[in-house]
Amino acid sequence: MVAPWWVIIVISFATCGIIGKTGKIAFWQSFFAIFLLWIGYALFKSLPNDNILASRVAVMTGVKIWWVLLFLTGLLSGLAAGISGYCGYQFRKAMLVKKTDEKIA
Amino acid sequence: MNKLKALFCVVIPIALAFLFNTKIGSTPPLLKFLNPFMGFWQNAENNHFIFNHKAKIKGAIDEIEIDFDDRMIPHIFAKNDHDLYLAQGYVTAMHRLWQMDFQTRFAAGRISEVVGEKAIEVDRYQRRMGMVYGAENSLKGMMADPKAKEMILAYTDGINAYIKTLSHANYPIEYKILDFKPENWSPVKCALLLKQMSAVLAMGSDEFYMTNIMKKFGPEVTKDLFPDYPFREDPIIPVGTKWNFSLLPIPKTPESFTKAQTGEVKTKEKIEGIGSNNWALSGTKTASGYPILANDPHLDLSLPSIWYQIQLHAPGVNTYGVSLPGAPGVIIGFNGKIAWGVTNVAADVLDFYQIKFKDESHKEYWYNNAWKATKTRLETIKIRGGKDEIDTVYYTHHGPVVYFQKPKYGRANNVPVGDALRWIAHEESNELMTFYYLNRGKNYNDYRKALTFYTAPAQNFVFASVDNDIAITPNGKFPLKWKNQGKFILDGTDPAYDWQGWIPAEQNPTVKNPPRGFVSSANQSSTDKTYPYYINWEFSPYERGKRINDRLSVMNKATADSIRLMQTDNYSIMAQNLMPALMPLINNEQLNATQKEALGYLSKWNKRYDAGEIAASVFEIWSKRLSFDIWNDEFEVEGIPMRYPSRDRTVEMILKEPNAKWFDNVKTPATETLTDLVNEAFKYSCDSLERRFGPINKDWNWANVKQTNVPHLAKIPGFGSKVLLIGGAKSTINAISESNGPSWRMVIELGKTPKGHGVYPGGQSGNPGSKFYDNMIDTWANGKLYDLFYMQSPGDKSGTIISRLKISK
Numbered sequence: 006m007v008a009p010w011w012v013i014i015v016i017s018f019a020t021c022g023i024i025g026k027t028g029k030i031a032f033w034q035s036f037f038a039i040f041l042l043w044i045g046y047a048l049f050k051s052l053p054n055d056n057i058l059a060s061r062v063a064v065m066t067g068v069k070i071w072w073v074l075l076f077l078t079g080l081l082s083g084l085a086a087g088i089s090g091y092c093g094y095q096f097r098k099a100m101l102v103k104k105t106d107e108k109i110a
Numbered sequence: 111m112n113k114l115k116a117l118f119c120v121v122i123p124i125a126l127a128f129l130f131n132t133k134i135g136s137t138p139p140l141l142k143f144l145n146p147f148m149g150f151w152q153n154a155e156n157n158h159f160i161f162n163h164k165a166k167i168k169g170a171i172d173e174i175e176i177d178f179d180d181r182m183i184p185h186i187f188a189k190n191d192h193d194l195y196l197a198q199g200y201v202t203a204m205h206r207l208w209q210m211d212f213q214t215r216f217a218a219g220r221i222s223e224v225v226g227e228k229a230i231e232v233d234r235y236q237r238r239m240g241m242v243y244g245a246e247n248s249l250k251g252m253m254a255d256p257k258a259k260e261m262i263l264a265y266t267d268g269i270n271a272y273i274k275t276l277s278h279a280n281y282p283i284e285y286k287i288l289d290f291k292p293e294n295w296s297p298v299k300c301a302l303l304l305k306q307m308s309a310v311l312a313m314g315s316d317e318f319y320m321t322n323i324m325k326k327f328g329p330e331v332t333k334d335l336f337p338d339y340p341f342r343e344d345p346i347i348p349v350g351t352k353w354n355f356s357l358l359p360i361p362k363t364p365e366s367f368t369k370a371q372t373g374e375v376k377t378k379e380k381i382e383g384i385g386s387n388n389w390a391l392s393g394t395k396t397a398s399g400y401p402i403l404a405n406d407p408h409l410d411l412s413l414p415s416i417w418y419q420i421q422l423h424a425p426g427v428n429t430y431g432v433s434l435p436g437a438p439g440v441i442i443g444f445n446g447k448i449a450w451g452v453t454n455v456a457a458d459v460l461d462f463y464q465i466k467f468k469d470e471s472h473k474e475y476w477y478n479n480a481w482k483a484t485k486t487r488l489e490t491i492k493i494r495g496g497k498d499e500i501d502t503v504y505y506t507h508h509g510p511v512v513y514f515q516k517p518k519y520g521r522a523n524n525v526p527v528g529d530a531l532r533w534i535a536h537e538e539s540n541e542l543m544t545f546y547y548l549n550r551g552k553n554y555n556d557y558r559k560a561l562t563f564y565t566a567p568a569q570n571f572v573f574a575s576v577d578n579d580i581a582i583t584p585n586g587k588f589p590l591k592w593k594n595q596g597k598f599i600l601d602g603t604d605p606a607y608d609w610q611g612w613i614p615a616e617q618n619p620t621v622k623n624p625p626r627g628f629v630s631s632a633n634q635s636s637t638d639k640t641y642p643y644y645i646n647w648e649f650s651p652y653e654r655g656k657r658i659n660d661r662l663s664v665m666n667k668a669t670a671d672s673i674r675l676m677q678t679d680n681y682s683i684m685a686q687n688l689m690p691a692l693m694p695l696i697n698n699e700q701l702n703a704t705q706k707e708a709l710g711y712l713s714k715w716n717k718r719y720d721a722g723e724i725a726a727s728v729f730e731i732w733s734k735r736l737s738f739d740i741w742n743d744e745f746e747v748e749g750i751p752m753r754y755p756s757r758d759r760t761v762e763m764i765l766k767e768p769n770a771k772w773f774d775n776v777k778t779p780a781t782e783t784l785t786d787l788v789n790e791a792f793k794y795s796c797d798s799l800e801r802r803f804g805p806i807n808k809d810w811n812w813a814n815v816k817q818t819n820v821p822h823l824a825k826i827p828g829f830g831s832k833v834l835l836i837g838g839a840k841s842t843i844n845a846i847s848e849s850n851g852p853s854w855r856m857v858i859e860l861g862k863t864p865k866g867h868g869v870y871p872g873g874q875s876g877n878p879g880s881k882f883y884d885n886m887i888d889t890w891a892n893g894k895l896y897d898l899f900y901m902q903s904p905g906d907k908s909g910t911i912i913s914r915l916k917i918s919k
Contacts, residue, residue, distance in 0.1 A: 007147045007148055007279060008147075009142075009148070010130075010131075010141050010142055010145035010147070010148065010149070011127040011130075011131060011141070014123045014126060014127050015123075018123050043144075043145070043146050046146040046147065046151070047146035047151045049146075050146060050151045050152060050154045051151060051154050053154075053156040053157060053158055053159075054154035054155055054156065054157055054879055055157050055881075056154075057154075057157075057878075057879065057881070058150070058151075058153055058154040058155075058283075058877075058878055058879030059151075059154065060828075061828045061829055061878045061879075062150055062283075062828065062878075063828070064827060064828025065287075065826055065827050065828035065829060066828075077144070078144040078146065078151075081130070081140060081141060081144060082141055082144065082145070085126050085127075085130060085141060088122065088123065088126060089122075089123040089126065092118075092119040092120070092122050092123050093119070093123075095115065095119045096116055096119035096120060099112045099113075099115045099116035099119065100112075100116060102112050
């Protein structure tokens with residue numbers, strides 16, 4: 006049973022929340038992890054299909070060319086993951102500062 | 111401060127998740143759709159490896175083997191009828207689940223559930239025309255028959271067994287685009303599918319327009335311009351065929367009563383589209399000495415195709431042909447001994463009755479000198495993203511009152527407000543048994559027996575058997591009417607206007623082994639004027655039928671190829687009839703250079719609508735514009751929906767009444783003549799082509815003007831075919847228009863073993879991500895046919911099998 010797509014949001018958020026080193030790393034590592042994963046798997050399905058479905062869906066969505074659609078897949082999912090990762094990191098930072106504030110107080 | 115920041119950091123990812131998971135307008139939920147693990151990428155089928163499969167279905171009685179040939183056509187080998195239809199349901203769902211779901215949802219008026227408020231008028235129309243009401247009645251008829259019941263339940267179980275195997279990742283792509291889930295199939299959906307065919311083929315009715323015309327022009331003009339028989343005809347049952355039955359008493363015509371209704375609708379010229387060709391040659395005219403049968407039903411072309419090829423093999427039956435996804439059996443096809451096909455009769459089986467209600471509550475209406483109660487039926491329409499809408503429909507004994515207020519919806523144009531609808535599709539029926547018996551038929555008597563089960567939509571059933579019998583029967587359940595009962599709106603208060611009974615099935619017009627050696631139909635008049643009963647006052651134009659008969663009369667030693675070439679005959683009898691009358695009227699001096707050049711092409715034209723013909727483009731627009739010039743000034747009146755006289759009447763007027771008053775444009779002070787109109791229309795044709803394509807060049811070719819293409823069933827861009835540069839036109843045998851035409855072409859040579867040939871413009875798979883989605887289009891466009899692989903057993907090696915599916919319980 007495959008997990009729904011938004012698990013990338015949860016995992017990026019949680020991972021960067023726990024081990025994220027900087028905001029930039031949190032964003033870009035999440036981004037590229039998902040960008041490459043989704044594009045890779047999409048290609049795995051599309052190449053044996055000679056990209057005929059991807060070409061049709063590209064026309065349907067208006068981007069016209071199948072690998073633009075592929076790129077969009079990676080871009081949008083990467084962005085969602087990257088932003089979530091960044092938010093996860095920032096969330097932990099915000100929680101830590103709060104704790105420090107409380108400790109001092 | 112930090113609390114706020116922390117909150118944002120949680121809210122933003124959640125918002126992203128929602129944003130990309132929600133359908134916005136018609137855009138699918140973006141990341142849900144683009145996700146390669148569950149989204150559309152999963153529908154990309156592997157083109158290079160195809161595997162064998164096994165499936166377990168609890169309801170299966172025995173083992174079933176399904177062999178798929180190299181065009182993905184399933185050949186089902188079952189050990190009993192139940193398993194046969196179970197398997198048919200399963201494989202049809204495998205390839206066409208979304209199509210079956212969508213077509214039955216459309217029929218049931220449930221599109222708003224999927225796409226929201228914007229489809230509400232579409233759904234309301236279906237409900238108020240009584241589609242679901244008719245399907246429920248029809249189902250009662252089918253379930254009362256034990257065989258039909260077994261077929262439907264097994265077919266339903268097969269579909270549902272397939273649906274059970276689906277997870278979100280392998281839903282057909284349209285579900286992902288429109289963001290909804292497949293739902294289980296139920297027996298009423300089979301009935302809905304059949305009712306939808308009735309709606310496509312037998313929902314024609316012009317009585318609203320005719321009544322308005324009668325009111326405006328009076329009975330004399332109406333009879334003159336809308337005669338009850340065309341001036342040129344070549345009827346389906348050959349002239350001179352005797353009727354050997356004893357006539358039922360025909361109901362008396364009551365005193366005419368008409369009262370027009372008005373609305374804000376534009377008059378549209380009747381567009382030809384729904385029609386088909388079929389014919390059969392007896393062995394006396396074929397090279398083999400055995401009959402050859404051909405059929406090409408004309409429907410709106412779509413991907414996936416409306417048809418699904420299949421072979422059904424079980425004890426007592428081995429039949430091959432096309433099926434309708436959503437109904438069990440083979441609809442058009444052949445078996446070892448017989449072949450059959452259908453074209454639309456277009457009988458007058460839909461009538462509107464003017465109702466006199468007691469008051470605004472619509473609870474009672476006047477009938478037979480008393481107030482009668484209406485019944486109410488509540489139609490609940492679920493709307494995605496909105497509240498359920500509950501529509502109250504009042505039913506009289508005739509049928510539902512469709513509209514009290516005209517909606518803004520094209521299909522509702524010909525529906526008069528406040529009138530009740532009597533429609534054959536509302537009756538109990540059992541059409542499935544017709545196909546059950548045809549599938550297993552061995553001879554002419556079996557054919558005749560099968561026809562008795564058929565109600566609607568009435569079809570001209572053509573037949574041929576290896577015993578060298580050929581026959582054709584315009585067949586359906588026809589109401590016993592007085593002449594022209596239904597040409598105009600009927601009086602709903604007077605019992606004399608009700609349907610008085612039925613024509614007995616054995617008295618439907620029919621002919622067997624006529625002296626001329628062939629039978630044919632192309633939706634023209636069923637008979638000559640001697641047939642005693644009223645079927646309709648108008649049928650399709652005679653040109654296709656005439657051309658078919660002209661060619662068949664002189665054909666001898668015919669082969670499958672002779673017939674294949676005939677199916678793609680582009681010669682137009684309409685051009686043959688009109689050109690000699692129109693060309694002399696052109697005033698050469700008043701033409702500009704382009705128009706003179708176009709005239710040159712026309713004078714050399716061979717009357718064929720071939721792909722490369724410039725003359726065909728000019729003529730087509732010219733003749734349509736001429737019809738507009740003649741009729742529009744009188745028949746297009748704000749607030750009074752009407753229709754033009756038929757093409758046959760127009761041609762008759764041009765040929766025999768060149769001084770008729772109708773040629774004058776009453777909207778201008780001058781008096782126009784036919785010559786004026788012919789010239790205006792000709793110049794209009796050239797000018798409009800020049801506006802579109804520049805001075806005469808190859809873009810003026812007929813194929814380029816026609817722009818034939820096969821769109822997706824739900825018109826999803828990118829999912830249709832490319833433009834097909836091919837010939838054909840509605841007035842020719844090869845009746846192709848922009849996206850309507852031969853949805854299946856079939857030629858069957860009977861003999862010791864039958865040889866079948868066929869093609870449709872599409873593919874067996876409904877998945878745009880499959881190489882079998884549109885792989886047959888090119889063959890169809892080139893006018894060729896595939897040899898059909900008619901297997902005799904599971905191990906039959908005479909064709910190519912690329913995969914097997916074994917079903918066990």
